[in-house]
Amino acid sequence: MAILDIIEVPDARLKVISKPVETVTDAHRTLIADMFETMYDAPGIGLAAIQVGVPERILVIDLQRPADGTPEDADPKDVKYVRDPLVFINPEVTWASEELAVYNEGCLSVPEMYADVNRPARIRATWLDETGAAHDAELDGLLATCLQHEMDHLNGVLFIDHLSKLKRDMLLKKLDKQRRQAA
Numbered sequence: 598m599a600i601l602d603i604i605e606v607p608d609a610r611l612k613v614i615s616k617p618v619e620t621v622t623d624a625h626r627t628l629i630a631d632m633f634e635t636m637y638d639a640p641g642i643g644l645a646a647i648q649v650g651v652p653e654r655i656l657v658i659d660l661q662r663p664a665d666g667t668p669e670d671a672d673p674k675d676v677k678y679v680r681d682p683l684v685f686i687n688p689e690v691t692w693a694s695e696e697l698a699v700y701n702e703g704c705l706s707v708p709e710m711y712a713d714v715n716r717p718a719r720i721r722a723t724w725l726d727e728t729g730a731a732h733d734a735e736l737d738g739l740l741a742t743c744l745q746h747e748m749d750h751l752n753g754v755l756f757i758d759h760l761s762k763l764k765r766d767m768l769l770k771k772l773d774k775q776r777r778q779a780a
């Protein structure tokens with residue numbers, strides 16, 4: 598496994614429309630393992646293949662979940678979270694609720710910048726996993742938000758593209774300033 602370089606704005610590759618995967622191969626599974634390692638290292642909760650420069654419709658997400666056997670009424674500070682890796686290949690949204698949910702989003706390609714984005718609160722989606730098996734499920738909460746954010750990457754769209762130009766320019770300016778200070 599390897600930690601890959603994550604590309605950042607304004608890299609033009611982030612605007613590329615990624616291609617569907619025709620057959621899930623061992624090469625894809627190696628890429629997926631590297632994407633997880635890269636995401637955990639960053640750290641982040643989702644990563645699209647294009648963010649490591651590969652224009653294929655592949656995403657990894659891990660929102661973590663309470664360890665098995667955690668009581669429903671456990672004190673939040675006592676809950677131990679474990680990894681819960683999810684792979685989405687060729688994901689498609691087949692239904693979206695009219696009801697929206699707002700989430701303060703961030704992105705490993707727009708480091709340390711956050712903004713509220715509205716998206717459908719619930720979606721129904723289809724996808725393949727790393728074995729090539731097909732899935733069809735209704736998703737809500739953070740997973741629905743995160744999947745929509747990551748699917749945007751496959752179409753060359755960043756969360757900042759959902760903001761007004763004024764807000765987007767402000768965030769990009771802030772990012773520039775932060776990079777200059779770090780240099």
Ligand code: NI
Pocket residue numbers: 703704705706746747750
């Ligand atoms: Ni992102």
